[in-house]
Every structure is written in structure tokens, then in C-alpha cells.
Amino acid sequence: MDTQSITGATAAEIADSIRTLHERGELRAGDALPPVRELATRLSVNRNTAVAAYRLLAQAGVVVARGRAGTVIAGMEAVAQEGYAAGSVLRDIGTGNPDPRRIPDASTALAGALGRPVLYGEPVIDPALEQRALEWVGADLPGRDLRITVTSGAVDAVERLLAQALLRDDAVALEDPCFLASIHTVRLGGYRAVPVPVDVEGMTVEGLRAALAAGVRAIICTPRAQNPTGATLSPGRAAELRAVLADHPYVLIVEDDHFSMLSQRPYETLIGPEHRRFALVRSVSKSLGPDMCLAVAATDPETAERLSLRLSPGTTWVSHILQRLVLAQLTDATALQAVAEAGRHYAERNAAFAGALTDRGLPATAADGLNLWLELPLEAKTVADRLMRRGWLARTGDEFVLGEQRSASRHLRLTVHDLTDEEAERLIDDLVDASR
Structure with a gap:
């Protein structure tokens, strides 16, 4: 560990010096950086300059502030993943x-999904799937001007939604306990997770109030079948949460309704009639199978426009073959x-x-x-x-x-x-x- 080599007279120069030492391997994950006052004295700079340098590094994901434990070089923390444990005999x-025995057989639908090739410059969303998706979500968000975006599953949708709305170190409200993929997405994006406790009726009102007071710019909520608890928003709790959010219409609400096709509970929402930034995400991974990696996001027009910039043809659009295959199953009675x-x-x-x-x-x-x-x-x-x-x-x-x-x-x-x-x-x- 070589913190004596840190140089610079401005916050940007100090931050760049630390990044260079990290890239060269002279500073490694877990290494502690000098306390702010010590660094400022050594470099003959104002204490606020050293604070600003560490803030720049934190926003870039290079360091992690650990309170009394100081500031350390960040590492890649392992995050638990869903699915079977590899190599276990248990x-x-x-x-x-x-x-898998409960996932519909897609072989018949596959034949009708091939169709003609889709070329660059054509719409990235299959028109028939778009219409079916609007029918799917329209009844649950009545009277809203909705736009549909198709993504490679719910996790992809959440990642894109956060990326188009947030900067590194922005605060995101997450349910506590929380879905593993949401934890992973927020950490990789460099956002700050603000936990909101969950009880049998969903997110708690006081927890959401505290998160909003902490300055969250986005909220990820599971309206039913919350993973891991199985909690579902009750009508009363949903109304209370909407009332709290009425004073924060520009905070992005992302509802991950991942279990919608299988749920035995009615859908309740945090999205009030006047809320300006929102997305209702519904995937087919639980119902049609994890390999059928597709989700639809119903959003306000501005969010949809921002999302469209992240769906360029040939790189990040969802295969039209997959879109047609999902549509065939969503419209098949069997x-x-x-x-x-x-x-x-x-x-x-x-x-x-x-x-x-x-x-x-x-x-x-x-x-x-x-x-x-x-x-x-x-x-x-x-x-x-x-x-x-x-x-x-x-x-x-x-x-x-x-x-x-x-x-x-x-x-x-x-x-x-x-x-x-x-x-x-x-x-x-x-x-x-x-x-x-």
C-alpha cells in the first residue's frame, strides 16, 4: 500500500492521482486512504479540497466511505444470485x-414466431406485442398516457430505468429485505441503497417517509409476491403510500410486478394519478420460464423517450423472434x-x-x-x-x-x-x- 505517492493541488488532481495508483496496483481493494485532515496537511491543501477529492472517487466507484473506519479502495463484493447452487450434492x-413441469411448452408457438427477418431501422418493438402489452397493463393504470418498452427481462428493465434517471451515488429506496437482483443492480450502478422495511402489507409508510427525507430519487417496489417475503400491497397500505408520494411526483417509481401472471392476489399500486415519473414492469420469466427473457415496461412518455435512447437497433433491442414467441404464448388459451x-x-x-x-x-x-x-x-x-x-x-x-x-x-x-x-x-x- 503506497499512500505516500498521492499528489495534487486540486480535488480533480488528487482523485486522478489515487485512481492512477489503483490502476497500477499500488493501491488495492481494501487499502485505507489517509484521513482527510492528514491528506490535506501533507499536500498543503484546504481540508474541503481533500473531502471533494474523496467524493469524486466515491461517485466513480473507486472508493467506499465506511464512517469511522475511514475511506478504503473499493473491491468487487460478491453478491448472492438466484438459482441452483453450483456444485452442491445437497x-x-x-x-x-x-x-419446469409447470412451464408451457413453447414448441408449437415457436413455429409461428419465425416469420420474416427484421432489419435495421425497423421498429424495435413488435406492434402486436406492444398492443397486447398495453391491454395487459392498461386496466391497472387507467387514464394514464402509457408508453411500452420491451426489455430483456425485469432486471434489464430496472437497470435501464435507473441508468436513464440517476447518477452515481444517487439514493435509491429498496425494500428490506430485498430481491437479490435489485441489490446487485444498485451496487453495480454505484447508487446508494436506502432500505425501506417491509411487513405483510408491503413497504411501510414510515420507512418510505424516511427514504424520501434522505433524498431518494428512485423507488423500487414489488407490489405483490415480494421476494423474499411474499408480501403484497394491501389496498389501505397502497393508498397511504400514494398519499406520501403525492408531494414527490418526480421521484421515479419502478414497480417490479414480476409475478403478475401467476399471482393469486390483486394488483395495488404506488403510482398515483398525478405522479409524473413511473414504470410498471411485468416479465414472463416466472410464468413462461427464465430462458424466455422478456419484460414489458409501461411508463410515462418522458421516461419512455429516455429509455428508447438506450435501445439502439442491433445492440440492445430484444429479438423480434423472442417477442413473437412471447406474444404467441400470451394469446394462446392452452x-x-x-x-x-x-x-x-x-x-x-x-x-x-x-x-x-x-x-x-x-x-x-x-x-x-x-x-x-x-x-x-x-x-x-x-x-x-x-x-x-x-x-x-x-x-x-x-x-x-x-x-x-x-x-x-x-x-x-x-x-x-x-x-x-x-x-x-x-x-x-x-x-x-x-x-x-
Whole structure:
């Protein structure tokens, strides 16, 4: 570590010097930079100049401010990902995956999706899919002047929406606990996550008020089947949140309604009739399969115009073959029936598992979505370790938590809908035993 080589007389020069040392490997991830007062004295500059230099570096993602621990060179923090754990021989009950047997067969629809080739300069959105998408979201946002953008899944939509509205170090309100992909997107974008607690009715009113007071410029909310908790906005809570947001019409609201085709709960929204910047994102990954990587974003006209600048033909548009394939399934009665049956199946299997756990003295509630969010009488890591010795790979709540309790979560997120009856009974026995 070589902090003695830092030079410069202005904030830009000091920041550039530190970046150069980092690029040459003389400063590495985790290395502590000198305290502001010490650096200012050494370089004979005003303390505010040193503060400004560190701020420039933080906005560029080069350093991380850790309060009393000082400012350190940033590294690439590993972020947990959805899906099966690689290389594990254990029965994975934390995948968050849909049941592949419940995903509609796309082979028939594929034949009709090929069609004529689409060339550069043509519309990036298939007109028929655009119309179907407007019908899909229009009833839930009545009276709004909506524009449709097609993206490569909900995560892609959220990333583009934040990029067109924010700068590095801008604050974003995230649900706490939070969807793993949202945590990852905010960190990679260099934004500051402001946690908003979630209860059974969704984002809390006081949490949202505090986030707005902290200056958030965007809010990412899951209106139903919140991942990991399964929470769904109640009509009363949604009305309270809209009332709070009425004084902040230009804060970007991104609603990730990822489970819309499968959800057993009605849609409620944070987006008030006068709100100016918003996006309702609906994907097909849970219903038509993760490999059917497509989402539609219904936005206000200005947001749509900004998004269109990030969808240049040939590089970042969504394949028209995929668009036609999704449209064919969204308009096919057999496929839609299969999706509806899958939604009921997930709800019934989760409810049965939660009921059996409750009967055994471990209270559980099935909310909405693919998973169960199980509260435990002791730390989740202890229970997960005990389950591992019994052949199960569980996912603890620590991975989803943004706030202060990140290392002491008492929750597991369980994906149990695809277990056989025998597997479910064995897991319930092991959960009860491991939770003692």
C-alpha cells in the first residue's frame, strides 16, 4: 500500500492521482486512504479540497466511505444470485425457481414466431406485442398516457430505468429485505441503497417517509409476491403510500410486478394519478420460464423517450423472434391455462407446507410467490448449518437484508413447491428438529 505517492493541488488532481495508483496496483481493494485532515496537511491543501477529492472517487466507484473506519479502495463484493447452487450434492431448497413441469411448452408457438427477418431501422418493438402489452397493463393504470418498452427481462428493465434517471451515488429506496437482483443492480450502478422495511402489507409508510427525507430519487417496489417475503400491497397500505408520494411526483417509481401472471392476489399500486415519473414492469420469466427473457415496461412518455435512447437497433433491442414467441404464448388459451394452473399449484403447495409446519409448532404463513419466508426461533445460520448436515441446502435471510440485522437474520427463504410429499415430510421433520 503506497499512500505516500498521492499528489495534487486540486480535488480533480488528487482523485486522478489515487485512481492512477489503483490502476497500477499500488493501491488495492481494501487499502485505507489517509484521513482527510492528514491528506490535506501533507499536500498543503484546504481540508474541503481533500473531502471533494474523496467524493469524486466515491461517485466513480473507486472508493467506499465506511464512517469511522475511514475511506478504503473499493473491491468487487460478491453478491448472492438466484438459482441452483453450483456444485452442491445437497437437495437445494433455496433456488427461487419455477417448476419446469409447470412451464408451457413453447414448441408449437415457436413455429409461428419465425416469420420474416427484421432489419435495421425497423421498429424495435413488435406492434402486436406492444398492443397486447398495453391491454395487459392498461386496466391497472387507467387514464394514464402509457408508453411500452420491451426489455430483456425485469432486471434489464430496472437497470435501464435507473441508468436513464440517476447518477452515481444517487439514493435509491429498496425494500428490506430485498430481491437479490435489485441489490446487485444498485451496487453495480454505484447508487446508494436506502432500505425501506417491509411487513405483510408491503413497504411501510414510515420507512418510505424516511427514504424520501434522505433524498431518494428512485423507488423500487414489488407490489405483490415480494421476494423474499411474499408480501403484497394491501389496498389501505397502497393508498397511504400514494398519499406520501403525492408531494414527490418526480421521484421515479419502478414497480417490479414480476409475478403478475401467476399471482393469486390483486394488483395495488404506488403510482398515483398525478405522479409524473413511473414504470410498471411485468416479465414472463416466472410464468413462461427464465430462458424466455422478456419484460414489458409501461411508463410515462418522458421516461419512455429516455429509455428508447438506450435501445439502439442491433445492440440492445430484444429479438423480434423472442417477442413473437412471447406474444404467441400470451394469446394462446392452452398456454394461459397452464400458467393459471401453475399459479394455483404454487399457492396450494406453499400453503400445505406452511400449514404442516404450523401444526408441528413452527408457525409459518404462505404469502404469495414461489417461496416461503420462514421466521425461526433462533439465528438462521444455525438452522441452515443443521439442515446441511441432514442433506438440505437452505438460503438464509442474511443474503436479502440491507439493514443492521444482516448478519443475524432469523429467516429462511424456502423453495418447496417442487418437493414430493415424502421430501416435504422429511424436510418438515428436519426443520422442526433443527429449530430447537
